Amino acid sequence: MARKECLELKGTACLICGFDSEKTYGVPGIVEVHHLHPLADGGERVTDPAKDLIPVCPNCHRIIHSKDVGTYTPNEVRRMMSLPELPELE
Numbered sequence: 001m002a003r004k005e006c007l008e009l010k011g012t013a014c015l016i017c018g019f020d021s022e023k024t025y026g027v028p029g030i031v032e033v034h035h036l037h038p039l040a041d042g043g044e045r046v047t048d049p050a051k052d053l054i055p056v057c058p059n060c061h062r063i064i065h066s067k068d069v070g071t072y073t074p075n076e077v078r079r080m081m082s083l084p085e086l087p088e089l090e
């Protein structure tokens with residue numbers, strides 16, 4: 001399962017803001033997985049969890065998808081929070 005693979009590869013902390021539900025609340029696994037390169041046409045493609053998926057907290061995930069058209073990139077969300085951009089999130 002792509003979600004499980006993503007979390008095993010990249011951990012369960014939000015890659016955008018660093019939120020970790022286990023550290024903050026003592027409840028592990030409150031994390032979502034965002035697809036960085038979704039297919040515009042909805043066609044079939046193999047998802048590579050290493051390249052295409054990132055763990056994000058529910059708040060950052062809502063922000064990513066709050067754009068009127070398309071999605072904000074992880075670095076755009078970091079900029080909103082006055083955090084420096086990270087090359088690995090592009």
Ligand SMILES: [Zn+2]
Pocket residue numbers: 014015016017018019056057058059060061
């Ligand atoms: Zn976050």
Ligand SMILES: [Zn+2]
Pocket residue numbers: 033034035061064065
């Ligand atoms: Zn998403």
